[in-house]
Amino acid sequence: MRWARLSSGAAFVITYLIxxxxxxxxxLPQAQHAEHVPDADHAVHRHHGGIFxxxxxxxSADHTDPTVGIDYEYRLPVWHNRIGVAAFGExxxxxxxxxxxGSGVVFRPAEALKLFAGGGLLFVEDxxxxxxxxxAATTSEENDDSHSLWRVGAGWEIHAGSLSVTPTLFYDRVxxxxxxxxxxxxxxxxxxxxxxxxxx
Numbered sequence: 001m002r003w004a005r006l007s008s009g010a011a012f013v014i015t016y017l018i019x020x021x022x023x024x025x026x027x028l029p030q031a032q033h034a035e036h037v038p039d040a041d042h043a044v045h046r047h048h049g050g051i052f053x054x055x056x057x058x059x060s061a062d063h064t065d066p067t068v069g070i071d072y073e074y075r076l077p078v079w080h081n082r083i084g085v086a087a088f089g090e091x092x093x094x095x096x097x098x099x100x101x102g103s104g105v106v107f108r109p110a111e112a113l114k115l116f117a118g119g120g121l122l123f124v125e126d127x128x129x130x131x132x133x134x135x136a137a138t139t140s141e142e143n144d145d146s147h148s149l150w151r152v153g154a155g156w157e158i159h160a161g162s163l164s165v166t167p168t169l170f171y172d173r174v175x176x177x178x179x180x181x182x183x184x185x186x187x188x189x190x191x192x193x194x195x196x197x198x199x200x
Contacts, residue, residue: 044081045162045189048073052168054183056092065094067181073106082108086116090181097125100172102151114155114166122149122174149174155185162189 052069069090075081084106092098104118153170164187172179 044075045192046075046077046081047191048075048164048187048189050164050166050185050187052088052090052183052185054168054181056090056094056098057180057182058094059178059180065092065098067092067183069100071185071187075106084108086118088120094124099123099125100149102149104151112157112159114157116151116153116155116170119148119150121147122172123147147174151181153181159189163187164189 049072050070052067052071054067055064056067057064067090069088071086071088073084073086075084085103086106087103088100089102090100092100100120100122102118102120104116107115107117109115150173151170153168155166155168157164157166164185166185166187168181168183168185170181172181
């Protein structure tokens with residue numbers, strides 16, 4: 001009899017552990033279990049603006065000049081906001097003052113790593129007449145006013161709340177000449193939104 005009672009008690013304990021008792025009124029609502037599932041649509045900062053402090057090295061002429069700029073990025077609500085569109089403007093304190101305006105696409109293979117590809121226009125001020133021409137006007141025999149610039153580069157974002165510090169490196173190609181643009185961007189993130197689901 002004692003063995004039978006011990007066996008019955010052991011069976012009850014095993015059954016209790018495998019099939020826990022339900023709360024009065026039926027099973028727990030699904031919402032109580034959902035809190036343990038990570039939320040794929042986490043909130044992120046969609047808008048990001050910043051100022052750039054750095055330098056531009058002309059690889060053809062082998063000289064370097066200080067450069068300042070501004071940039072803006074909007075992270076698209078797709079693929080966990082890994083893709084964004086960006087616009088930028090820069091001013092280089094060269095022998096002839098230079099301006100760059102452009103736009104492009106940002107891709108983030110990791111949250112901190114930014115890869116950029118885009119294009120724009122590079123202008124140079126004529127110090128004699130004060131007239132503004134693009135860089136091609138100083139290198140092209142046809143003195144053409146239509147000039148394109150292509151840019152690729154990368155940055156590594158270091159966040160402190162909504163603020164960020166991003167070391168960056170870009171390579172510009174214009175009229176067959178190459179420039180390296182490098183420095184640090186100091187920015188602020190604004191506007192929280194939800195990310196889109198990743199592709200299947």
